[in-house]
Amino acid sequence: MTLALTAKDRIARGVNDLRLGLPVILDMPTGLMLMASVETLAKPRWQAFSALAGATLAITARRAETLRAIPYDGDLARILVPKDVDIWWARAVADPSHDLDMPLKGPFSCSRTGSADAHRHAIELCKKANLLPAALVAPISETLPGLSVIQAAELENQQGIILKEIASAKVPLAVSELGHVHVFRPDDGSEEHYAIEIGNPDRSKPVLSRLHSACFTGDLIGSLKCDCGPQLRAALAQIGAEGAGVLLYMNQEGRGIGLANKMRAYALQDQGFDTVEANHRLGFEDDERDFTLGAQILQTMGFSAVRLMTNNPAKIRKMQSCGLDVVEHVPLKVGKNKFNSDYLATKANKSGHLF
Numbered sequence: 609m610t611l612a613l614t615a616k617d618r619i620a621r622g623v624n625d626l627r628l629g630l631p632v633i634l635d636m637p638t639g640l641m642l643m644a645s646v647e648t649l650a651k652p653r654w655q656a657f658s659a660l661a662g663a664t665l666a667i668t669a670r671r672a673e674t675l676r677a678i679p680y681d682g683d684l685a686r687i688l689v690p691k692d693v694d695i696w697w698a699r700a701v702a703d704p705s706h707d708l709d710m711p712l713k714g715p716f717s718c719s720r721t722g723s724a725d726a727h728r729h730a731i732e733l734c735k736k737a738n739l740l741p742a743a744l745v746a747p748i749s750e751t752l753p754g755l756s757v758i759q760a761a762e763l764e765n766q767q768g769i770i771l772k773e774i775a776s777a778k779v780p781l782a783v784s785e786l787g788h789v790h791v792f793r794p795d796d797g798s799e800e801h802y803a804i805e806i807g808n809p810d811r812s813k814p815v816l817s818r819l820h821s822a823c824f825t826g827d828l829i830g831s832l833k834c835d836c837g838p839q840l841r842a843a844l845a846q847i848g849a850e851g852a853g854v855l856l857y858m859n860q861e862g863r864g865i866g867l868a869n870k871m872r873a874y875a876l877q878d879q880g881f882d883t884v885e886a887n888h889r890l891g892f893e894d895d896e897r898d899f900t901l902g903a904q905i906l907q908t909m910g911f912s913a914v915r916l917m918t919n920n921p922a923k924i925r926k927m928q929s930c931g932l933d934v935v936e937h938v939p940l941k942v943g944k945n946k947f948n949s950d951y952l953a954t955k956a957n958k959s960g961h962l963f
Contacts, residue, residue: 615762619733620797622756626737631657633757634726639747641726642755645734646702646742654695660746663689664719665698666727667742671891674704675713680720686727688717689744702742704889705875729763736798738866741891770795771904781806783848792905799859803905804844807852814913814935816853818843819902819923821860824867832947833874842942843917854909856902863887864896882954899923903930 613621622632629648634641644657646665657663665687667677672685679685687701700706700713730743751757771792781787783806790803809815820843826836840855847853862870869890876886884894903926906914913933916924917940924934944952 615759615765616767616796618756618758618762619736619766622758623733623737624797625756626733626739629653631752631755632733633748633751633755634729634760634763635757636723636726636760638723638726640749640751641730641745642748642752643726643730643733643743643745645737645739646698646744647734647740649695649744651695654698654744657744657746658689658691658693660748663744663746664727665689665701665742666724666730666745667701668731668891670888670893671702671704671742672718674707674889675701675716677714677716678718678720680718681724681727684724684727684731685716686719686724686745688719698742698744702740702891703872705872707889708879725760729758729760732763733758735865735892735896738869740869740872769798769898769901769904771801771901771908773908774800779804781844781848783844784851786851790905790909792908794901801859801901801905802857803909804855804857805909806844806847806854809852809854809911811910811912814915814933815906815911816847816850816917816938817906817911817914818847818853818855818917818940819858819899819927820855821858821863821897824861825870832945833877834948834951835942835944838942839940842940846917846938854906854911856905858897858902860897863892863894864898865890865892877951883951884954895922899926900930903927903932906932 625632626645629650631642631644634643667685669679669683672679677685677687700710727745730745731741734741734743771794773790774793776790779787779789786807788805791800793800820840823836825831826834827840830837843855861867872890873886876889887894913935915936915938916927916934917938919939924937927934
């Protein structure tokens with residue numbers, strides 16, 4: 609047995625370091641690259657970072673479109689960091705909530721030469737940390753003491769997340785006294801996910817199941833901006849009424865972008881942008897969730913076929929691509945109100961949800 613760090617350990621440590629505001633070193637085939645999250649980097653570290661020759665600010669093509677920066681690399685833009693700007697300029701470039709406060713951030717000079725692989729990995733790591741997808745990247749000649757080092761090959765050959773059940777207990781619920789909560793922990797250090805099993809579902813038959821992503825605002829405090837809370841309660845009620853089923857509660861808040869970024873998206877919606885537009889202005893895709901994790905939990909619990917409670921065809925396709933037989937689509941048409949009617953229309957028109 610070895611006590612040395614694995615590739616997955618080093619990536620997980622690097623992600624946590626970014627959340628703490630620490631830079632991370634990427635060991636690329638072309639040399640060492642220092643990267644840091646724009647969102648969490650403190651002013652003293654910014655001053656040292658921006659002084660490095662060749663420092664660039666990497667943003668996604670989605671964010672670049674808003675700023676009219678040219679994404680020569682297709683999926684991202686590498687903005688050359690001017691010598692006379694401070695950390696607030698970088699954060700204004702990264703965060704669209706500052707667009708009205710600092711409308712004149714450009715014009716931008718964008719790099720079109722050399723490899724963008726390190727910048728691509730840097731954005732990926734920021735997303736894993738639930739931070740804004742914007743990173744400072746600069747070449748360095750040697751490693752710096754104490755900083756995490758991640759090999760390019762480790763990022764390019766990442767193994768899939770493996771979930772392991774670590775605890776379970778009976779929990780009587782309002783919808784059924786025969787509740788049982790299972791906790792699954794991923795091996796990459798990310799958040800745990802839960803399976804709420806009601807009754808004793810027959811593993812040889814399709815199980816009534818709901819793949820529900822965490823929504824603090826809708827599930828817990830009763831927000832009227834979405835239909836998540838009503839969907840959660842309706843799904844549990846239906847499973848309870850049938851006497852058997854599984855609700856998966858996945859900690860992938862805000863379509864996988866985290867609660868802080870979800871609140872940023874809400875602020876953009878208050879400015880007139882719809883859900884998808886808000887995500888794009890932040891630099892994210894429409895949906896950043898990993899539905900394969902839900903399929904893995906169901907398979908680990910012994911299920912091979914489901915009656916899936918959803919309005920989202922993407923969930924159905926993903927379950928099927930993971931080897932689960934979706935024998936029935938069970939719609940959840942609940943929760944519409946005057947505050948979320950436009951939100952639901954956007955989900956139908958732009959994301960293909962079925963209502």
